[in-house]
Amino acid sequence: MDCIFCKIAEGKSPANFVLNDGDVFAVRDAHPMAPIHILIIPQKHIASLTDLDGTDDRGLVGKMVSTAVEVAKKVSLSDRGFRLVWNCREEGGQTVDHIHLHLLGGRQMKWPPG
Ligand code: AMP
Ligand code: ZN
Secondary structure, X not given: OOOHHHHHHOOOOOOOEEEEOOOEEEXXXXXXXXXXXXXXXXXXXOOOHHHOOOOXXXXXXXXXXXXXXHHXXXXXXXXXXXXXXXXXXXXXXXXXXXXXXXXXXXXXXXXXXX
């Protein structure tokens, strides 16, 4: 399967790792949209949020959120604040079909996000 995040997970494509606990890893986004832009990615290939197994993957999604918060603390965003974003499928703006949670911070975020 030609999936860039699987390749990063397998060490076959370079990435700037912030954290890796085996189930979930965090890498700097290659095209940052904020001064800090980190992706929280599960090792397991799941194409989109709508492909999650409601029972088996529940813990994994919880772990992705708690990992994002851990990373936010690690990069000193916990006091300033940050934004977590999930893009899902075409109209949700998803471009890589392997689920990932965006951690964005280091500037004032706007609402609505556009
Ligand atoms: P999305 O548009 O929500 O699917 O997010 C995909 C993100 O992955 C984008 O922000 C891309 O900049 C980022 N991205 C794509 N390829 C890589 C890569 N090889 N290393 C790091 N980030 C990447
Ligand atoms: Zn994948």
